[in-house]
Amino acid sequence: MKQPVQTLFVFVFLAMLGCGGWLYWYVFAESKFVEKAKWEGHAPAGITNAYEQEFTRQLSGQRHPIVTGLAALKWDALDISFIRKVEKGREGWLFLKEEVPGRNELLQSLGIRPYRDLERKLWNLIITQRAEWAGSLGMRYVMVVVPNKTTVYPEYLPARYRPANVELINRSLPDPPGVMVINLTRDLIGQKSLGQLYHKNDTHWNELGAFAGYQSLMRALPPEFRETPLPLDSAELQWVTEPGGDLARLLLMDHVLVEKAPRVALRNPRAKCEINCDEPFGPWMAAKHFRNPRARLPKVFFDHDSFFKTVTPFVAEHFQETIFSWVWQGFHQDVIEATRPALVVDEFVERSLIGDRPRNVPPVLQHYWQQHFNTLPQVAQQACHSLRQAFRQIEMIRAEKDELPVVALELTPASATRLIVEYDDKEVFYPLEAGKKNTIYLEWERPRVKDLRVEGELKAPVWVRVGVY
Structure with a gap:
């Protein structure tokens, strides 16, 4: 009896090795997987680097049921994730841990990973350089911070974690002198009574959270750009079942971890997209232009990350022209200079302000040091x-x-x-x-x-x- 069992084990083991070889040679290599994984710059386009992102995207769903089934078994039976970046919370909530070395959302939102003195100092420098460059061209500059999901919903973390004081976390964020910083954290926490504002199995806010963030932003902009936001009853709210988000995909379980998510659509939108409307939202996309000739406020430019793709239809209602450009931590100096908006809004998700930093483009950097190097x-x-x-x-x-x-x-x-x-x-x-x-x-x-x-x-x-x- 012992010999047949050993033989069976050897055959199963060899079959698994063969399956792995088949996955590599006939799926990833044949589909030019390495070429798909190319990425620009030092910062990731999403919550992971491009190789890992494409790897999990290829494996997820029903394409390779042996691998995805093993991932689900480890998750359900052993509470072990396929990838160490995801923390299993309570009541079906998932949380991001370390997306890239040096950037750990969980530790940041718990106050365990404070800003180092030089890190905070250099972030203040980066933002000040952008603000001074914009100011030299007669534009107002505002920095906007969107809170981590972990900061807004710490109550769904595993019981072993102790939530940090939100005010303490906020005080540790960059605060460049003379630059207006709008932090949406306190307002979003206060609006949790509206309903679930973030996806359970994704790092982002859902459309209801995006609407709440839009309302907070419009109330907090500089006085000359401030306007009463639209009420929620000006939109249709529907809850639909959708596949799992980026965290579920990293677990290879986006086809299993589905959830009900809100859809918020304005009933009578006035702003219309006129330029680059067909291009999907994504990193390094061409800037999208929305126009509303009946709006009171002048032209505005949003440099943003993935959080603001669901905010666009709401804020565009208030400005005669609204330009949206997506890049992680980046600053589109060339597009801003060409379009000359009255207001530049530079948006960052909270976790993007730790770990790797952006490098300002030469015109912005040169303008600042021409004024300040001799000091x-x-x-x-x-x-x-x-x-x-x-x-x-x-x-x-x-x-x-x-x-x-x-x-x-x-x-x-x-x-x-x-x-x-x-x-x-x-x-x-x-x-x-x-x-x-x-x-x-x-x-x-x-x-x-x-x-x-x-x-x-x-x-x-x-x-x-x-x-x-």
């Missing part, structure tokens, strides 16, 4: 024979752990060209004019800066000045 404590100044020598000299400068080196490079090219700054995730280009001194300011993100080079010859030595922020 920094200067730690070095030197003439170098080449850009390579300048790079080595900058790398030798040591700053304290709570300081950011800021470099001013003075370059005189023989012909019009550009400075190329190579980071670990991308190359950034700075145009250089021929025959004149060009001063380029760089925030020296050690160790992410990998190289400096110029296309063409430099006429004069490279002057390097270094300050610390």
